[in-house]
Amino acid sequence: MELKEAIKKRQSIRAYEDKPVPEEKLKNVLEAARLAPSGNNRQPMKLVVVKESKRRQELGQAADGQTFVGEAPIVIAAVATEPEHIMSCGVPRYPVDLAIAVDHMTLAAVDEGLGTCWIGAFSQERVKEILKIPHKYRVVALLPLGFPRREKERKIRKSLEEIVCYETFTD
Amino acid sequence: MELKEAIKKRQSIRAYEDKPVPEEKLKNVLEAARLAPSGNNRQPMKLVVVKESKRRQELGQAADGQTFVGEAPIVIAAVATEPEHIMSCGVPRYPVDLAIAVDHMTLAAVDEGLGTCWIGAFSQERVKEILKIPHKYRVVALLPLGFPRREKERKIRKSLEEIVCYETFTD
Numbered sequence: 001m002e003l004k005e006a007i008k009k010r011q012s013i014r015a016y017e018d019k020p021v022p023e024e025k026l027k028n029v030l031e032a033a034r035l036a037p038s039g040n041n042r043q044p045m046k047l048v049v050v051k052e053s054k055r056r057q058e059l060g061q062a063a064d065g066q067t068f069v070g071e072a073p074i075v076i077a078a079v080a081t082e083p084e085h086i087m088s089c090g091v092p093r094y095p096v097d098l099a100i101a102v103d104h105m106t107l108a109a110v111d112e113g114l115g116t117c118w119i120g121a122f123s124q125e126r127v128k129e130i131l132k133i134p135h136k137y138r139v140v141a142l143l144p145l146g147f148p149r150r151e152k153e154r155k156i157r158k159s160l161e162e163i164v165c166y167e168t169f170t171d
Numbered sequence: 172m173e174l175k176e177a178i179k180k181r182q183s184i185r186a187y188e189d190k191p192v193p194e195e196k197l198k199n200v201l202e203a204a205r206l207a208p209s210g211n212n213r214q215p216m217k218l219v220v221v222k223e224s225k226r227r228q229e230l231g232q233a234a235d236g237q238t239f240v241g242e243a244p245i246v247i248a249a250v251a252t253e254p255e256h257i258m259s260c261g262v263p264r265y266p267v268d269l270a271i272a273v274d275h276m277t278l279a280a281v282d283e284g285l286g287t288c289w290i291g292a293f294s295q296e297r298v299k300e301i302l303k304i305p306h307k308y309r310v311v312a313l314l315p316l317g318f319p320r321r322e323k324e325r326k327i328r329k330s331l332e333e334i335v336c337y338e339t340f341t342d
Contacts, residue, residue, distance in 0.1 A: 001173065001174055002172065002173060002174070003172055003173070003174045003177045003279065003281075003282045004203075004282065006174045007203055007207075007278075007279070008206060010206075010208070011208075012208065027331070030331055030334075030335055031331065032175075032178055033334070034328055034329070034330075034331055034334060035181075035326060035328060036178075036274075037181070037182075037183065037277075037289060039289075039291060041327065041328075043328065043329050043334065045334055046334060046336060046340065047334055047335050047336070048336055048337070048338070048339065048340055049335060049336070049337050049338075050338055051337070052338055055338060064259060079340065087291035087292060088235060088291070088293065088294070089291055089292065089293045089295045089298075089310060089311075090309075091266050091291065091295075091309065092263065092266060093291065095262050095263060095266035095270065096266045096267075096269075096270040096289075096291065096311065097270075098267075099266065099267040099268075099270035099271050099274070100270050100274045103207075103270070103271045103274040103275065104178060106208075107174055107178075107278070108174065108178070110174075111174045111175065118208060118210075120210060120258035120259070120260055120262065120264065121258060121259045121260065122259065122260045123259070123260070124260045124261045124262075127260075131338075131339050131340050132339040132340050133340040134340065137340075138261075138262065140260075140262050140267065141267070155206060156212065157205055157206060157212075158205070159205075160198070160201055160202065163201075163204070163205060163214065163216055163217060163218055164201055164217075164218050165217060165218070165219055165220070166219070166220050166221075166222070167219070167220075167221055167223055167226060167302075168219065168302050168303040169217065169219055169250065169302050169303050169304040169305065169308075
């Protein structure tokens, strides 16, 4: 699929078909994350791929009760393994590195005919317990992955004029 | 360009041709950011597009002296306009939202035959002064944009086995 089409088609999918994701498609999604850039190319990331039904349901409960998360045939937890580093601009590096990788996966999923939804509302401690993630690491997102059961309407976005300014900042 | 090709081809470009970027190409890059998802679709972002030579050079100086930043015909500053919000998982939302938008731009740039480089090493205060960005906002990345003068060798990345685990976390 063309990049432009993937960007246009990507949307948050909150209902999934009860149908497994072929391994090849999963692999292509993970490969997109693998190729993503990261600060100093440190690749400080683990992706925990969860397929077991009970564990997925536990993740859905841990995601502030967003049960649709557990209804996807796969849930990927994106884990930062170096959550301490602050860039010289003052911004923590780990959310940037992980977001790049997850963004790559959301686009690759569209390319595979799959849907995803960024999940940032979850209990950090509970997800770590469920997935046996060491305390020192940080889960940045849960990403349910599956065939979309229904799609939403078109994107609602600000205009370019609202988000772009030239030379210096203007509101 | 196919999404897969854009993901494979994207690399950090640190040398640019002295050649302006056509407006249509710039617009397509910005449009990719506009279509990017954000938490609760708040789109809490401004993109400051800098073309003036003197200002670009000042940004290069502010970027820990990475002068190649100023040599690109365009530098885009990605500014978070809601830098306070913490997601319930404990991760700040603004680096995630902004990284998604910038990641979209880096891929769209490849699609347009352009190069970019994520810059996270810069003085937050100095960049705000140069671009007259209100103190309450947060610059997450500088993104030089231009035609690549030379390309690097292939990506060096961990294997899938090193970054992916199944069901529960394993090192």
